[in-house]
Amino acid sequence: MTTTVSPGFTDDERDLVADxxxxxxxxxxxxxxxxxxxxxxxxxxxxxxxxxxxxRTDGRVSGVCGYHRGGHGxxxxxxxxxxxxxxxxxxxxxxxxxxxxxxxxxxxxxVLDGICVDAxxxxxxxxxxxxxxAGSHARAHGLxxxxxxxxxxxxxxxxxxxxxxxxxxxxxxxxxxxPVYGVDRVTTLERRTTP
Numbered sequence: 001m002t003t004t005v006s007p008g009f010t011d012d013e014r015d016l017v018a019d020x021x022x023x024x025x026x027x028x029x030x031x032x033x034x035x036x037x038x039x040x041x042x043x044x045x046x047x048x049x050x051x052x053x054x055x056r057t058d059g060r061v062s063g064v065c066g067y068h069r070g071g072h073g074x075x076x077x078x079x080x081x082x083x084x085x086x087x088x089x090x091x092x093x094x095x096x097x098x099x100x101x102x103x104x105x106x107x108x109x110x111v112l113d114g115i116c117v118d119a120x121x122x123x124x125x126x127x128x129x130x131x132x133x134a135g136s137h138a139r140a141h142g143l144x145x146x147x148x149x150x151x152x153x154x155x156x157x158x159x160x161x162x163x164x165x166x167x168x169x170x171x172x173x174x175x176x177x178x179p180v181y182g183v184d185r186v187t188t189l190e191r192r193t194t195p
Contacts, residue, residue: 006053147190
């Protein structure tokens with residue numbers, strides 16, 4: 001298998017990227033929408049290729065790493081977009097449910113907006129390749145760190161982040177909202193891009 005990572009995805013790849021993202025983050029995103037089909041459709045229409053690093057293994061999308069820049073993440077869910085897609089009342093509900101999950105940009109750091117790898121290809125270095133590409137992207141834009149959050153229950157992802165040099169810089173709890181998202185605690189991790 002040969003894996004490459006490059007910026008962006010094509011219109012033909014949008015559905016593959018949306019499937020990966022929805023599958024990886026469904027548990028957190030699903031409470032915002034009336035059903036899986038609606039949530040996945042919203043994700044598909046809001047993905048921004050200019051905020052994504054995409055891994056392709058043997059030419060097919062195998063992983064994606066989104067990031068924030070200029071006030072937008074890869075999954076750029078906005079009030080206007082939600083209102084157009086699901087109507088005003090459902091959009092209001094979605095915004096209220098998604099707001100606590102928001103991750104803002106941080107000066108000097110590339111803040112990741114989700115990293116996911118095809119479940120059938122995990123363990124083949126795709127996640128590492130995406131994180132290395134994120135570090136290179138950050139350096140190229142004069143940023144000295146890559147930052148991400150991981151739910152404490154995701155021990156496999158946390159092991160990867162630890163192995164490639166990410167270190168904890170903060171912890172947070174969703175408190176009473178934890179059961180809504182199926183998440184209790186999250187840890188913010190950071191990896192320096194310069195020695």
